[in-house]
Amino acid sequence: MNALNSILTPIADILLAPFGRLPSQVALIFWSVVVGIAMAWVFKHTSNQQRLKEVASCIKAQLLAIKLFKDDLGVTFRCQRELMKATGFRLLHSMPPMLIMLIPIALILTHLAVRYEFRPIQPDESSVVELTLSSTHWEANKDLQLQVPPQVEIETPALRDHERHTVSWRIRPTAPSVTPLTWTIADQTVEKTLVVSDRPGLLHRVSPQRPGSNIFDRILYPTESGFTSDSPVQSISIQYPRNSSPIFGLDIPWWATFFIVSMLAAVATRPWLKVQF
Amino acid sequence: MRRTRLARCSLIIALTGISLLGSSQSLATANDPSPRLLVLGIDGMDAGVLRELLDEGKMPNIAHIASQGTFVPLGTSMPPLSPVAWSNMISGAEPDTHQIYDFFHRNPDSVPPLPYNAMSDVIPPATERAIPLGRWQIPLTGGTQTSFRRGPAFWEYLVENGINTTIYRIPANYPPPEVQGSGDFACLCGMGTPDLLGGYGEFTFFSPDAPLPHSRVSGGTLVYWFVQNHRATGTLRGPPNFLLKPSKKSPTKKLEVDFEVIRDPQAPVAKVIIQDQVILLNEGEWSDWVPIDFETGIPASPVVSALQVPTSLRAIVRFHLRQVHPKLEVYVTPLNIDPIEPANPISTPNSFAGRIAELSGRYYTTGIPQDTKALRNTDAFNEDWFLGQCRILLDERIKQYRQALEDFQDGVLFFYFGTVDQLSHIFWRDRDPEHPGRDPEQGDRYANVIEDSYLEMDQLIGEALDALRPNDTVMVMSDHGFSSFRRGFNLNTWLIQNGYMKLRQDIEASDDMLFGNVDWGQTKAYALGLNSFYVNLRGREKRGIVNPGEAYTSLMAELVKKLEAVRDEKGQKVVERVYRVDQVHPNADPNVAPDMMIGYALGYRSSWATALPEGRFPTELFEDNMDRWCGDHGNAHDLVPGILVTNRKITNNQPTLSDIGPTILGLYGISSPSEMTGRPLFGDNK
Incomplete structure (x- = not known):
C-alpha cells in the first residue's frame, strides 16, 4: 500500500496544483465534474448497454401503462410488479461497472479527504x-x-x-x-x-x-x-480542526458535494456519451 | 458656432450642477454624519470609589468625558439590585411598571411560598402533547422562554423610529426580545440567560476527595471519582431526555456525556478525552471552549431531525485542570449554551450570537458567568483561581467590545461589563480594614483588585473615545454602587423573636428546610430574597392570616417602626429605612411585589439564611459575614448610588436610572411613552 500511495500522492498533487491559489471548493467542483464524466464513460464501456436500454424501455412502458389504465387496478398492480422487477434488473446490470469503479473512487475519495476533511492549524492555534x-x-x-x-x-x-x-x-x-x-x-x-x-x-x-x-x-x-x-x-x-467548505452558503460535507456534482455531471453528459444508466 | 457655444455652456452648467450636487452630498456626509450614542453599562461601579480615583488622577478617560459634560452619582432603584436597577433603566420607569423587585420572587399560591427566578423562566417541551413511539415520544410543542419584565423598553421606540440599535448583554433581558420597526435591531442576552439546564449555571468539580457519590452545593456539584492507572472517568449531566417517555423506574432520565482524563505518572499534565476531542492541559490551565453534544439516542435521528425535532442538545464547557498530583481534580464550567448552535435562543436575531462567535470566538453565554459559587462553596478554589477565570471572561468581552466598536456605524450601541460588580462582591473586604472576614494571612495581597478593575474599565472607555466622532454622545453608567457587607441580619429570626413568625418545632430543627418548619397558621410575615419582606396576607397567600385593610396597614406600620429601631450589640443602626411598597410603588402587582423592602444600613445586609431561598432560622440575630462574598449593595438605595458620566451637560442634578431610557429617546427627538416616568436629562441640548 505504501508503494501505491507513493505513486498516487504525487499524481494527486500534480492534478490539484493548478488550484493551489483558488478557494478549495473550485478544485472540488472541477474534479467532481471530471470524475462524474469519467464514471459515465466507464459505466458505458463496462455495462451491458443493450440490456439496460431494454430495461429502460420496459420501465417507460410500465409507467405509460399505469397512466393509461389508472382505473384498472389489475393492470396497475401488474405494472407495478413489472416495474419492481425492471428496477431489480437495472440494479443487477449496474453492478459490474460499480464494482469496477469502487476501488478507484475509494482511492479518489481518500485523496480528497486529506484535502477537505481537515483544515490546517492556524498560527497561534494549539x-x-x-x-x-x-x-x-x-x-x-x-x-x-x-x-x-x-x-x-x-x-x-x-x-x-x-x-x-x-x-x-x-x-x-x-x-x-x-x-x-x-x-x-x-x-x-x-x-x-x-x-x-x-x-x-x-x-x-x-x-x-x-x-x-x-x-x-x-x-x-x-x-x-x-x-x-x-x-x-x-x-x-x-489533531487538526474539521474543515468546512461551504458551497453557495450551504455548509454541506465535501463528500456530499462530490457525489452530487459528479452524479449531476454524469447525467448531464449522458446525451453526448450516449450512455444508458 | 452658436449651437456649439450653447452646447458647451449647457455642458458646463450640467457638469457644474452635478459636481455641486456631488460635493454638497459628500459635505453632508463629512460634516453631518448621523450622530451615534454609545452607552457603556458598568455593573456595580461605585460613585465613591470613582470619585476617589478621579481625584487621584487615575481615570484620565472618564475625567476627559466628565470635563466635557457631566459626572454625577446616579440614583439607583429600590431595592438597589441589578435585575431591578437595569429594568428601571430599560423601561425608564420604577419597579411598579416593570414588576421586578428582587433576584427571586415567591409564589403566594404555594405552601411554603416557593421562590422563583424573578427575571425569566424556561419551560422544557411539554410531555403532555407528544406523539408516543414506544419508549420514545415526539413533543408537539417546543420549550418556551418567558421574560417576567413588563412595560416598555427604550429600544422598541428607537427601532420603531428607524434608529439602528445594538444591545450587548443588558441584564434582565432574557429571552431575546422581538422588536418591530424600520431600524435594525441586534441584541445579545445577558444576566438572566440560563445555562443548558435552565438555571443560573451549575459547575461540576471532579475530585477523589469529593463526597461519594456526589454532593450538591449552592451553584454546583462535587463529584467523587476514582483514579486508577492514572486515569479517571467522569460524566457531565445535561437536561432531562425530552424524547424519552418518563417511566416509573426513572421519571427524569437525564442526558449524559462521559469523558476520560488521563494524567502523566509524574509530570503535571493531563489529557481530557471527550467525544473525539482531545485536550491537553498543564496543571492550573483552562481549556478553550469545548462543544459537547447531549445525544437523546432516539433511533432514526435523521428522520426525527427532518421533522424539526432536535435529537441532541449542544452545550459548550471549559475544563480547568485544578490539580494533577497527588489528586487528579478537574473543574468543568456550567453547560453554557453554544452561541454557534444555540439550544435555546440567546440573541435577536438568532444568528447574532453566532456571528459574534465567528468574529471573536466562542464565549460564556450564561447570565452571570463569574463562578463566585465555586470559590465560596468549595475549598479547592482560591482567589487566584477566581481572578484567572474573570480574566478569561473579560478577555472574551474585550474582543467583542472592540469588534462592536468597529462595527458601530450609526444609531445606538449599548455594551455591558459585569467584572467590576463581581470583583467588588468578592474583594471588597480587602479594601475595608474593619471587615470581620479579612484573612490576616492574605494581608493586602488583593487590596488593589477592585481599583485595578476600575482602571481597566477606564482604558476600555479610552478605546471607545478613540473610535467616536466629535458629535457622538457617550454615556458611561452603572446600576448601583457598593458597600461593605460586614454583618448579616437574620430577619426571619427577628420575626420569630418578635412574635411575627411561629415555628412548629424548635428553632434548631429548622436547618436545611425551605420554610418547612414554619407554622403558617400563626405567621404574620416572612422575608425571602435580598430585600423583600412579605406579609402573610389572607386572600393572597395560600395560608394567609392577616386580614386586608386596617389590620394589614397597621401591621406594616408597626413593622416599619420596629425594624427601623433595630440596633446591634454596639448600638449601630441595622436597617436604614423600610420602604412600604404601597407607598413607593403604588402600581405594584400584589401577587409579585413584596409588601415592604428593607433598606439596610451601611455594613449590613440580609443574612445568607434570609437572602437566598434557604429559609433557615439561625438562633442569633446578627452574624459576622465570614463569606468570601464580602461586598454588596442591598442597602437603602440612596446609600449606594451608581454613576453617570457623559460628554454632555445634564439639566437635572439628581438623575436616576429611570431617566436613562427617556434620555436616550430624547437624543433622537423621540417622545417618551406615558409608561416611562423618567425625564430626559439633556433637556434642549440635543
Missing part, C-alpha cells in the same frame, strides 16, 4: 500531537523527545499513557509553514508533517495521521508512508 509506540518498545522509549522547528512551541511536557502506549504533547505553531515534527527512537529519526496556514480556505494536504501497518489506516491516510509492523512507532497523529 493542537495535540500523539505518538503511539509498540508495546515491545514502550518501556525503552517512553521518555522520547519531540523536536520542533523554531516556529513551533511545545506547550506541555510529554504525557505518557502506559495503557495505550501513547505519548502526547500540545504544540502551538507561531507562523505558517509545512514542516516536519521529528523524534529520535532507537537511532532512527521519525517524522510527521505539520501543516500550518493562515489561509485555511485554500487547498492544503492535511493528514491527521501517519499510519501504522493497518491496511485500512494506510488507505485512509495515504499521503505519508505507513510504519511497518516491527517499527517502534505504530502511528503519529495531529
Whole structure:
C-alpha cells in the first residue's frame, strides 16, 4: 500500500496544483465534474448497454401503462410488479461497472479527504500531537523527545499513557509553514508533517495521521508512508480542526458535494456519451 | 458656432450642477454624519470609589468625558439590585411598571411560598402533547422562554423610529426580545440567560476527595471519582431526555456525556478525552471552549431531525485542570449554551450570537458567568483561581467590545461589563480594614483588585473615545454602587423573636428546610430574597392570616417602626429605612411585589439564611459575614448610588436610572411613552 500511495500522492498533487491559489471548493467542483464524466464513460464501456436500454424501455412502458389504465387496478398492480422487477434488473446490470469503479473512487475519495476533511492549524492555534509506540518498545522509549522547528512551541511536557502506549504533547505553531515534527527512537529519526496556514480556505494536504501497518489506516491516510509492523512507532497523529467548505452558503460535507456534482455531471453528459444508466 | 457655444455652456452648467450636487452630498456626509450614542453599562461601579480615583488622577478617560459634560452619582432603584436597577433603566420607569423587585420572587399560591427566578423562566417541551413511539415520544410543542419584565423598553421606540440599535448583554433581558420597526435591531442576552439546564449555571468539580457519590452545593456539584492507572472517568449531566417517555423506574432520565482524563505518572499534565476531542492541559490551565453534544439516542435521528425535532442538545464547557498530583481534580464550567448552535435562543436575531462567535470566538453565554459559587462553596478554589477565570471572561468581552466598536456605524450601541460588580462582591473586604472576614494571612495581597478593575474599565472607555466622532454622545453608567457587607441580619429570626413568625418545632430543627418548619397558621410575615419582606396576607397567600385593610396597614406600620429601631450589640443602626411598597410603588402587582423592602444600613445586609431561598432560622440575630462574598449593595438605595458620566451637560442634578431610557429617546427627538416616568436629562441640548 505504501508503494501505491507513493505513486498516487504525487499524481494527486500534480492534478490539484493548478488550484493551489483558488478557494478549495473550485478544485472540488472541477474534479467532481471530471470524475462524474469519467464514471459515465466507464459505466458505458463496462455495462451491458443493450440490456439496460431494454430495461429502460420496459420501465417507460410500465409507467405509460399505469397512466393509461389508472382505473384498472389489475393492470396497475401488474405494472407495478413489472416495474419492481425492471428496477431489480437495472440494479443487477449496474453492478459490474460499480464494482469496477469502487476501488478507484475509494482511492479518489481518500485523496480528497486529506484535502477537505481537515483544515490546517492556524498560527497561534494549539493542537495535540500523539505518538503511539509498540508495546515491545514502550518501556525503552517512553521518555522520547519531540523536536520542533523554531516556529513551533511545545506547550506541555510529554504525557505518557502506559495503557495505550501513547505519548502526547500540545504544540502551538507561531507562523505558517509545512514542516516536519521529528523524534529520535532507537537511532532512527521519525517524522510527521505539520501543516500550518493562515489561509485555511485554500487547498492544503492535511493528514491527521501517519499510519501504522493497518491496511485500512494506510488507505485512509495515504499521503505519508505507513510504519511497518516491527517499527517502534505504530502511528503519529495531529489533531487538526474539521474543515468546512461551504458551497453557495450551504455548509454541506465535501463528500456530499462530490457525489452530487459528479452524479449531476454524469447525467448531464449522458446525451453526448450516449450512455444508458 | 452658436449651437456649439450653447452646447458647451449647457455642458458646463450640467457638469457644474452635478459636481455641486456631488460635493454638497459628500459635505453632508463629512460634516453631518448621523450622530451615534454609545452607552457603556458598568455593573456595580461605585460613585465613591470613582470619585476617589478621579481625584487621584487615575481615570484620565472618564475625567476627559466628565470635563466635557457631566459626572454625577446616579440614583439607583429600590431595592438597589441589578435585575431591578437595569429594568428601571430599560423601561425608564420604577419597579411598579416593570414588576421586578428582587433576584427571586415567591409564589403566594404555594405552601411554603416557593421562590422563583424573578427575571425569566424556561419551560422544557411539554410531555403532555407528544406523539408516543414506544419508549420514545415526539413533543408537539417546543420549550418556551418567558421574560417576567413588563412595560416598555427604550429600544422598541428607537427601532420603531428607524434608529439602528445594538444591545450587548443588558441584564434582565432574557429571552431575546422581538422588536418591530424600520431600524435594525441586534441584541445579545445577558444576566438572566440560563445555562443548558435552565438555571443560573451549575459547575461540576471532579475530585477523589469529593463526597461519594456526589454532593450538591449552592451553584454546583462535587463529584467523587476514582483514579486508577492514572486515569479517571467522569460524566457531565445535561437536561432531562425530552424524547424519552418518563417511566416509573426513572421519571427524569437525564442526558449524559462521559469523558476520560488521563494524567502523566509524574509530570503535571493531563489529557481530557471527550467525544473525539482531545485536550491537553498543564496543571492550573483552562481549556478553550469545548462543544459537547447531549445525544437523546432516539433511533432514526435523521428522520426525527427532518421533522424539526432536535435529537441532541449542544452545550459548550471549559475544563480547568485544578490539580494533577497527588489528586487528579478537574473543574468543568456550567453547560453554557453554544452561541454557534444555540439550544435555546440567546440573541435577536438568532444568528447574532453566532456571528459574534465567528468574529471573536466562542464565549460564556450564561447570565452571570463569574463562578463566585465555586470559590465560596468549595475549598479547592482560591482567589487566584477566581481572578484567572474573570480574566478569561473579560478577555472574551474585550474582543467583542472592540469588534462592536468597529462595527458601530450609526444609531445606538449599548455594551455591558459585569467584572467590576463581581470583583467588588468578592474583594471588597480587602479594601475595608474593619471587615470581620479579612484573612490576616492574605494581608493586602488583593487590596488593589477592585481599583485595578476600575482602571481597566477606564482604558476600555479610552478605546471607545478613540473610535467616536466629535458629535457622538457617550454615556458611561452603572446600576448601583457598593458597600461593605460586614454583618448579616437574620430577619426571619427577628420575626420569630418578635412574635411575627411561629415555628412548629424548635428553632434548631429548622436547618436545611425551605420554610418547612414554619407554622403558617400563626405567621404574620416572612422575608425571602435580598430585600423583600412579605406579609402573610389572607386572600393572597395560600395560608394567609392577616386580614386586608386596617389590620394589614397597621401591621406594616408597626413593622416599619420596629425594624427601623433595630440596633446591634454596639448600638449601630441595622436597617436604614423600610420602604412600604404601597407607598413607593403604588402600581405594584400584589401577587409579585413584596409588601415592604428593607433598606439596610451601611455594613449590613440580609443574612445568607434570609437572602437566598434557604429559609433557615439561625438562633442569633446578627452574624459576622465570614463569606468570601464580602461586598454588596442591598442597602437603602440612596446609600449606594451608581454613576453617570457623559460628554454632555445634564439639566437635572439628581438623575436616576429611570431617566436613562427617556434620555436616550430624547437624543433622537423621540417622545417618551406615558409608561416611562423618567425625564430626559439633556433637556434642549440635543
